[in-house]
Amino acid sequence: xxxxxxxxxxxxxxxxxxxxxxxxxxxxxxxxxxxxxxxxxxxxxxxxxxxxxxxxxxxxxxxxxxxxxxxxxxxxxxxxxxxxxxxxxxxxxxxxxxxxxxxxxxxxxxxxxxxxxxxxxxxxxxxxxxxxxxxxxxxxxxxxxxxxxxxxxxxxxxxxxxxxxxxxxxxxxxxxxxxxxxxxxxxxxxxxxxxxxxxxxxxxxxxxxxxxxxxxxxxxxxxxxxxxxxxxxxxxxxxxxxxxxxxxxxxxxxxxxxxxxxxxxxxxxxxxxxxxxxxxxxxxxxxxxxxxxxxxxxxxxxxxxxxxx
Amino acid sequence: xxxxxxxxxxxxxxxxxxxxxxxxxxxxxxxxxxxxxxxxxxxxxxxxxxxxxxxxxxxxxxxxxxxxxxxxxxxxxxxxxxxxxxxxxxxxxxxxxxxxxxxxxxxxxxxxxxxxxxxxxxxxxxxxxxxxxxxxxxxxxxxxxxxxxxxxxxxxxxxxxxxxxxxxxxxxxxxxxxxxxxxxxxxxxxxxxxxxxxxxxxxxxxxxxxxxxxxxxxxxxxxxxxxxxxxxxxxxxxxxxxxxxxxxxxxxxxxxxxxxxxxxxxxxxxxxxxxxxxxxxxxxxxxxxxxxxxxxxxxxxxxxxxxxxxxxxxxxxxxxxxxxxxxxxxxxxxxxxxxxxxxxxxxxxxxxxxxxxxxxxxxxxxxxxxxxxxxxxxxxxxxxxxxxxxxxxxxxxxxxxxxxxxxxxxxxxxxxxxxxxxxxxxxxxxxxxxxxxxxxxxxxxxxxxxxxxxxxxxxxxxxxxxxxxxxxxxxxxxxxxxxxxxxxxxxxxxxxxxxxxxxxxxxxxxxxxxxxxxxxxxxxxxxxxxxx
Numbered sequence: 001x002x003x004x005x006x007x008x009x010x011x012x013x014x015x016x017x018x019x020x021x022x023x024x025x026x027x028x029x030x031x032x033x034x035x036x037x038x039x040x041x042x043x044x045x046x047x048x049x050x051x052x053x054x055x056x057x058x059x060x061x062x063x064x065x066x067x068x069x070x071x072x073x074x075x076x077x078x079x080x081x082x083x084x085x086x087x088x089x090x091x092x093x094x095x096x097x098x099x100x101x102x103x104x105x106x107x108x109x110x111x112x113x114x115x116x117x118x119x120x121x122x123x124x125x126x127x128x129x130x131x132x133x134x135x136x137x138x139x140x141x142x143x144x145x146x147x148x149x150x151x152x153x154x155x156x157x158x159x160x161x162x163x164x165x166x167x168x169x170x171x172x173x174x175x176x177x178x179x180x181x182x183x184x185x186x187x188x189x190x191x192x193x194x195x196x197x198x199x200x201x202x203x204x205x206x207x208x209x210x211x212x213x214x215x216x217x218x219x220x221x222x223x224x225x226x227x228x229x230x231x232x233x234x235x236x237x238x239x240x241x242x243x244x245x246x247x248x249x250x251x252x253x254x255x256x257x258x259x260x261x262x263x264x265x266x267x268x269x270x271x272x273x274x275x276x277x278x279x280x281x282x283x284x285x286x287x288x289x290x291x292x293x294x295x296x297x298x299x300x301x302x303x304x305x306x307x308x309x
Numbered sequence: 310x311x312x313x314x315x316x317x318x319x320x321x322x323x324x325x326x327x328x329x330x331x332x333x334x335x336x337x338x339x340x341x342x343x344x345x346x347x348x349x350x351x352x353x354x355x356x357x358x359x360x361x362x363x364x365x366x367x368x369x370x371x372x373x374x375x376x377x378x379x380x381x382x383x384x385x386x387x388x389x390x391x392x393x394x395x396x397x398x399x400x401x402x403x404x405x406x407x408x409x410x411x412x413x414x415x416x417x418x419x420x421x422x423x424x425x426x427x428x429x430x431x432x433x434x435x436x437x438x439x440x441x442x443x444x445x446x447x448x449x450x451x452x453x454x455x456x457x458x459x460x461x462x463x464x465x466x467x468x469x470x471x472x473x474x475x476x477x478x479x480x481x482x483x484x485x486x487x488x489x490x491x492x493x494x495x496x497x498x499x500x501x502x503x504x505x506x507x508x509x510x511x512x513x514x515x516x517x518x519x520x521x522x523x524x525x526x527x528x529x530x531x532x533x534x535x536x537x538x539x540x541x542x543x544x545x546x547x548x549x550x551x552x553x554x555x556x557x558x559x560x561x562x563x564x565x566x567x568x569x570x571x572x573x574x575x576x577x578x579x580x581x582x583x584x585x586x587x588x589x590x591x592x593x594x595x596x597x598x599x600x601x602x603x604x605x606x607x608x609x610x611x612x613x614x615x616x617x618x619x620x621x622x623x624x625x626x627x628x629x630x631x632x633x634x635x636x637x638x639x640x641x642x643x644x645x646x647x648x649x650x651x652x653x654x655x656x657x658x659x660x661x662x663x664x665x666x667x668x669x670x671x672x673x674x675x676x677x678x679x680x681x682x683x684x685x686x687x688x689x690x691x692x693x694x695x696x697x698x699x700x701x702x703x704x705x706x707x708x709x710x711x712x713x714x715x716x717x718x719x720x721x722x723x724x725x726x727x728x729x730x731x732x733x734x735x736x737x738x739x740x741x742x743x744x745x746x747x748x749x750x751x752x753x754x755x756x757x758x759x760x761x762x763x764x765x766x767x768x769x770x771x772x773x774x775x776x777x778x779x780x781x782x783x784x785x786x787x788x789x790x791x792x793x794x795x796x797x798x799x800x801x802x803x804x805x806x807x808x809x810x811x812x813x814x815x816x817x818x819x820x821x822x823x824x825x826x827x828x829x830x831x832x833x834x835x836x837x838x839x840x841x
Binding site for chain 1: 365664668669675680682683684686687691699730731737740742745749755756777778781782784785788790792795798801805
């Protein structure tokens, strides 16, 4: 049987040449993503801003959203968002955080339930009070920071500091771009998104580390190769693995995206963008070449004259 | 590439044993219950898959503090009376301020009030902390403040007692398999699988159910009471009926409380056929109730529930047998509910619902089906791709992945872990990532073959060199999963669990099982070339 070779055995692609393009592009995209975050904003879900989320299914065929909207808006429960969700009879109702503390949320839910009565089936109900949502936001942000620091420390311990720093820059770049993507797509930013971001962090690092491991090995083995050549050889040597692994992860994510249902749709979409699109690009075009700028292998070219006085 | 017979046996046994723990999940629960205890461990479906109600309650710390300050004030009044030290103290914020009477000895006052402060018992005995800070503010003013550790201790107790009360309430209503857990210092997480109407649960969870029997103050008719000038030992309370705005003037003194009840049952009034709640006092309560009713024949008393008057009947004759009934325009449901609340006892503090999540059983079932379909499709795609890419070695990898997934379910069962929809996503992702370790190894073998090594030495070098990389890359993902486990709740935590376990089983299979399979193949076939 002839086996599939996605990447030919003797690939010698000059990746390092692209750093003059990839670095400015990444910088630009990162600034754009940060700008999006501040000016376009994230679509924060109730986990972080509090409020009520209800998924209802109309019992009598397709739901009349316009009628529901007018019913609910007359209740005096503040801003009400209605959205078709899945089938024509499924509606997602979102109430903003009610002023007046924890108990006010329950009162609003009771009002909506009375108004809709028995015309719908309640498939899901989530009420997050002001206190819990504030805590989720703090612990979510803190968790991301903590993960970044913990991984940085581990890498510092396993590699030289330049590698740790390089990996960190590359992966914070991944997170920033993913957050930009979530802002553009207005994906619900909730606890699951934090899970997606942390997983992206883990997997992008996974990729970066595979390349770094190879670079470290090459640094020990070839004392006289120039840094750019060495990085190119390393990236090319791991290219086949990177691509095959990403194909398998993409296949797994694709299955989740297509068949996993609405509940994890935004989670898989975010992962797809972060792991597959950004993560791969980053480890090859950012994480590897950045080592040159961080001063790994400085003075290697002069080592050719090692024997000279 | 050499495995001793014992090592090989050890690897195979470990793998099979871990996989075997997943077995109970494939049998009906009824059947599993007849198995030995150790074999009964199985995966618990999360509320998002099973449907159910999850409610997070919080003890109102501010209220606990207020209660504590109020009871401290009562204590100060008592001490002041006993020792003739002065007039009534005032409350300022969280502090009770007491002014010593002209002519009384301030030193004695300080000494007597200091006795109110008890050493605070910690888990390891006394910690040197005390319950009250007593400060001499000079010019005969003494300030008393409950200490922070004392408040925390009280909150802790309140949470513990509340959990017991909630458990009794849920049991009395026949709720199936409720789970009641403490979260942090001041929170309680109540989860009831299978239930989709949260109102039923909410109604019995956040009612304090503090029942009090008190006398009605008849000195002023309630409709003539000036709300700003209520008699000092009485208070104006509302009736429970929603449409009824009637006010009652009730004495503050509690004659008998719900704590003295031994039983409460719903029933019907024999004359009017109205739903009622009948109750029985314990000895202490019966004696006090008998005494009070004997002394007050002809006067009205009030049955007060959580600060609202249920009813205010006139005492027609002394009630000596220690039982009675409450009528107060109940429905059958509300009478049943109140009797449950009274039997289970009052909550020691007010509980507030701060988070509530409900998933209908229909949605849960949908999620399970979608999760299953996605898992099968994902696994199939990955398996086919691996076979197309690596042929025989792809097959080896697929066998390893199969065992890997079985082991994940085995470990999840062993831990009685909860499987959520994101958790299923975690398993699918693990399948994608688990093959990465094989890819790393196989790519390395390809390289070593190209570099001109013999098959066996290429395979050996491939494994050895790839393992360090596999460790490094998996440990970083594991760090991320741990953080996620720590900060996440519910479904997200389910994802962290499967991801974390998946990483461990992946590393295990890469180091042992895959290697063993390849080693056995090498031994039996003695290949001249590596088909990779």
